[in-house]
Amino acid sequence: MVALAVPVVLSELGWVAQGIVDTIMVGKLGPAAIGAVALGNAVFYTPALFGIGLLLGLDTLVSQAYGRKDHDECHRWLAQGVWLACIATPPLMLLIFAASFGFAHFGITPQVATPAASYLRVLNWGMLPLLLYAGTRRYLQGVGDVRVITVTYVVANLLNWFGNWVLIYGKWGMPALGVNGSALSTVVSRIFMALALMGFAWRYERKRGHPLFRHWAAPAIARLRLLVKLGVPAAGQIVLEVGAWNLATLSAGWLTPVALATHQIALNYASLTYMVPLGVSAAAAVSVGHAVGAGDPERARRAGWLALGLGTGFMLLAAVVFLVAPGPLIALYTRDPQVMAVGPSLLGLAAAFQIFDGIQTVSTGALRGLGETRVPMLANLVGYWVLGLPLGLSLCFVLHWGIYGLWIGLLLALIVIASTLLARWRRDSARLVLQM
Numbered sequence: 111m112v113a114l115a116v117p118v119v120l121s122e123l124g125w126v127a128q129g130i131v132d133t134i135m136v137g138k139l140g141p142a143a144i145g146a147v148a149l150g151n152a153v154f155y156t157p158a159l160f161g162i163g164l165l166l167g168l169d170t171l172v173s174q175a176y177g178r179k180d181h182d183e184c185h186r187w188l189a190q191g192v193w194l195a196c197i198a199t200p201p202l203m204l205l206i207f208a209a210s211f212g213f214a215h216f217g218i219t220p221q222v223a224t225p226a227a228s229y230l231r232v233l234n235w236g237m238l239p240l241l242l243y244a245g246t247r248r249y250l251q252g253v254g255d256v257r258v259i260t261v262t263y264v265v266a267n268l269l270n271w272f273g274n275w276v277l278i279y280g281k282w283g284m285p286a287l288g289v290n291g292s293a294l295s296t297v298v299s300r301i302f303m304a305l306a307l308m309g310f311a312w313r314y315e316r317k318r319g320h321p322l323f324r325h326w327a328a329p330a331i332a333r334l335r336l337l338v339k340l341g342v343p344a345a346g347q348i349v350l351e352v353g354a355w356n357l358a359t360l361s362a363g364w365l366t367p368v369a370l371a372t373h374q375i376a377l378n379y380a381s382l383t384y385m386v387p388l389g390v391s392a393a394a395a396v397s398v399g400h401a402v403g404a405g406d407p408e409r410a411r412r413a414g415w416l417a418l419g420l421g422t423g424f425m426l427l428a429a430v431v432f433l434v435a436p437g438p439l440i441a442l443y444t445r446d447p448q449v450m451a452v453g454p455s456l457l458g459l460a461a462a463f464q465i466f467d468g469i470q471t472v473s474t475g476a477l478r479g480l481g482e483t484r485v486p487m488l489a490n491l492v493g494y495w496v497l498g499l500p501l502g503l504s505l506c507f508v509l510h511w512g513i514y515g516l517w518i519g520l521l522l523a524l525i526v527i528a529s530t531l532l533a534r535w536r537r538d539s540a541r542l543v544l545q546m
Contacts, residue, residue: 111397111416117256119389121247123382124263128270128299130378132292135274137443139288141371144443145222146289148374149213149363150229152356157205158237159352161198162244163345165191167337169395170481172252177403184253185320188311189327190337191245197334199238206234218363222370225289232293239297239304246307250314251396258310262303270299343483347474347490354494354523358516361503368448369513375443376456376517380467383428387421387468391475394418398479402542411539414476418469418532425468432461452513459517466521466528473531480538489530498523 129151136143168191175183210230213223247259276284277291287294312322355377362373394417401410432439436454443449474486502519505511511518 111393111413111420114254114256114397115390115393115417115420117260118251118392119386121256121259121263122385122389122392124260124267127263127267127382128296130382131267131271131274132296133374133378134443135271135278136289136292139278141367141444141446141449142219142221143225143289144374145363145367145370146225146229147292148359148370148377149218149222149226150233150289150293152359153209153226153230154206154233156349156353156356157202158240159348160345161195161202161237161241163348164194164198164338164341165241165245165248166344166348166478166483167340168245168248168252169392169475169478170340170399170483171337172249173396173399173479174403174481176253177400181253181318182320184249185315185322185325186327186330186333187252187337188246188249190330190333191248192242193329194334194337194341195238195241195245199241203234203237206230206237210234218360219367222363222367229289229293232290233296236297236300239300242304243300243307246304246311249311250307251392252399253314254396255310255314259307262306262310265306266299266303269302270295273298340481340483343487344478347483347487350487350490350494354490354499354520357499358502358520361506361516362513364507365512368446368452371444371446372440372449372452372456373513373516375440375449375453376460378443379432379439379457380460380464383425383464384467384471386424386428387471390417390421390424391472394472394475395479398476402480407539407543407545410479411543414479414535414539417476418472418535421472422465422468425464429461429464432457432464456513456517459514459521463521463524466524469528470524470531473528473535476535477531477538480542482534482538485534486531489527489534493523493527493530494520497526 132147132151133144136147168187171187172184175187210227213227218226250256250259273295274292276282277287277295278289280286315322359370359373359377362370394414397413397417398410401407401413436457437450439457440450440453470489477483477486498519500519501522502516505515505518506513509515
């Protein structure tokens with residue numbers, strides 16, 4: 111489990127590092143620039159993660175086929191994932207482009223709304239390479255070739271950092287593009303990611319004597335339908351979860367630039383720690399899927415519980431760091447006295463929900479290895495949209511608790527979701543043992 115999880119965790123950290131690098135690199139432009147990047151990413155990632163979620167069914171299908179030692183079936187599922195990415199890209203890009211004109215209509219301050227819209231339109235061009243990367247990554251994870259994903263992300267982040275430095279501030283004779291330069295740098299790094307992982311997949315297939323493009327499968331309606339059947343609930347779960355946090359970001363934009371900047375900094379740290387259980391979750395999906403495909407339910411159940419122990423143990427350590435050193439963490443982004451005053455309390459709330467975030471994330475992956483994607487979606491629907499967000503918005507705007515009220519509501523949501531998914535994993539994994 112550790113051998114599989116560590117490279118995947120590093121890859122997830124590389125994913126969130128792109129957004130953190132963008133935020134840090136525009137930090138010298140002021141709180142409005144930080145807020146613009148935050149809002150642009152918030153709007154982009156909701157539809158983008160829906161597209162990525164459509165491909166999460168590859169975790170189940172590829173890993174179970176690999177567990178059965180049916181390597182040709184793994185290859186066919188990769189092809190269907192690539193076709194699905196190409197089909198999903200145009201409508202998602204159109205949706206994001208239309209959304210870029212809506213910031214001013216939501217009451218966002220003009221000094222944030224205008225650069226956020228421009229940033230989003232540039233970032234939108236990275237949609238297809240992002241989805242191609244996502245599909246190829248699920249395939250490589252499913253067949254256990256995970257180290258190449260980490261290597262790709264390390265190089266992509268270095269490329270993104272250098273591109274930010276050149277394009278934001280106009281180095282090496284390039285024009286100073288501000289936040290648009292940050293978006294363009296991210297697009298270039300994602301094109302590299304897609305090409306690199308496709309190259310690694312080609313190398314893997316060539317080693318086993320099955321050239322990737324010589325036997326490339328055509329679109330198959332039945333296979334695409336099965337992939338979508340598994341992917342839509344997974345995509346819905348991601349959209350419900352990320353959409354809740356993005357709505358919180360938009361709501362923070364109705365407060366002040368300082369509140370929005372502080373929210374984004376605390377959210378970046380929470381997102382950074384979240385990547386570890388998210389990586390363990392992917393490892394759980396693959397390990398459970400391998401065991402199910404091999405007809406070994408005891409190993410599947412053991413893999414899920416081991417993953418839960420790894421993910422929640424790390425999040426407990428992260429909570430301690432948030433409580434012990436909030437000031438230095440915030441100072442990495444900005445030394446603005448107003449942000450420094452608000453930030454420690456917000457990181458304290460982030461510390462409070464770490465263990466619940468770890469439980470719900472890893473449980474989602476373990477259930478996906480069994481082929482269960484609907485329950486996580488329903489749990490997120492109830493936890494965030496029925497309970498957590500209404501409470502958070504009420505505390506924020508009705509009782510005037512500000513940004514703290516929003517985060518208290520989100521904490522309640524995570525407690526409910528984690529409890530629900532942990533109970534479901536316990537039941538379904540025990541049932542699997544009895545059935546097989």
